[in-house]
Amino acid sequence: MTRFAFIFLMVCFSQWSVAQKIHAHNDYEKPEPLVAAIRNQAGSIEADVFLVDGKLIVAHDKSQIQPGRTLDSLYLKPIAALFGQNKSRQSASGSVSSDRKYTFQLLIDLKENGVEAIEQLQKAVAPYRTCFDRAMNPVAIQLVVSGNRPPIANWVDYPTYILFDGRPSELYDDETIKHVALFSDTFQTYSRWNGEGEMPEKDRETLKRFIKRAHGQNKPIRFWASPDNPNAWKQLAKIGVDFINTDKVEECAKALK
Template identity: 30%
Template sequence: MMYSLFLASVLPLLVAGKATIDSQIAALEASNSPILQYPTQLTQNLVPKAIHSHNDYWRDVPLLTAISLGVASVEADVWHMNGTLFIGHELAALTPNRTLDSVYIQPLLKILGEENPIDQFTVNSTTPNGVFDTASDVPLQLLVDVKTDGVEALPFILQAFEPLRQGGYLTTFANGTLTLSAVTVVGTGNSPLEQVKELSPRDYFFDAPLTQLTDPSLNTTWDPTLSPLASTDYGTAVGWSGIGNISAEQLANITQFVGDAHERGIKARFWDTPGWPIHARTAVWRVLLENGADWLNADDLEAAANF
């Protein structure tokens, strides 16, 4: 059936010209043949990469630029004011139109709707596809960096994710089972740890303190059902500028903190890594990845994607 469709599309166009493979490709593309189109092609050929888009809302086009480069983690600073969740780095950067819903949730719903068509082929599907067509089982990690009071903001944040929740798109811990889905939401900044612990079911997780996973004073059992991610300030935890040789002590800090996370099944991220000079930034990225850091924290997404 499909081969017949192929012939019907191509043969009439080959009569007038030399039948080379390039001419067949050109003919098919010019014909807008339906065999070149498929429902989930929005993100075709995009390979997901373990890159975190730091301050993603600063991009000319938030979220979509990151996804277009295969970036699998994005970060949104969220300000709760009178029931609305605004997006921005500081008060002067906030606008009425840029909200958690408009900048992230609605675009994600649109993307995931395209990646999860409802038709005769998918009618019995139970596991939704993620945003990446090439790796539909890879969740997009969305960090919500709460800038205002976390206890007050949390109920509004949870409500904001209801459309994704209703679609079955959120990674969820319930009844002792962690079920990965298209989007894993991780609270950071002022996200309230004790309130996140109490969520049941839980589809809003907590960014654990990477340097304190072994600290008993926190009275917390860190594991992926609470914290799939643990992060820390690179400058405080490591401090190497990327120029010259990294010291044995600095390297030991990286391996210790990464090891603490991996022992608990948690992924490690170092934020605020050096951004300049470029060769120093590259050196830091290389050392972090070679020593087990799971997420490459980046502001220059194109450079990170080509690293």
């Protein structure tokens, strides 16, 4: 069975019942990249990317770079294959799942050479444009650039199908904010809680103020380096965190049902 066919079968037999959105942190390091995240209805899937000799290579750091592990082979092409297999009379452009209510954002964490990497990203996406452009297909996968992002002033110059991962410390004008997909920050800025027991009330209120401010700008939020256990997931969801950052996607999905 081909990898694309395997992914398709896994999606068809998935149960899309998770209410809270999950951010599949470092998805590419898992035994089933993309497959497990889709099976558990992750709302956000993360891939760290380096630009190497004109190719977008998925790896956590330079020492782990393997030429065959490209963004195209691990994510873009398999996603496009799913869209092709989920076409119908009602949906000529297809969807990533037989359940057309499900879509997600592919968060691409550029480790370096942001400007050049985005140029290559546009070329890589071009053959699959209807799968990654919501102006062409409302259930397309949203591309979000994080990490080594280009200067904020230049975000408005990029195609609308490429959005950016914002930061609460940054200032955006009315036009630039339209190119921000979400706000992300390290959990450690707001709390040192380890996820055990109840979150300290002071930390809870600090987090809720930040969440309220982000939601006031109609942006979801994500905290990286947050406690990664069932108790923490539930408490973070309860205070309104939109994307629960986790390395344990399946366990998190079950805990949040």
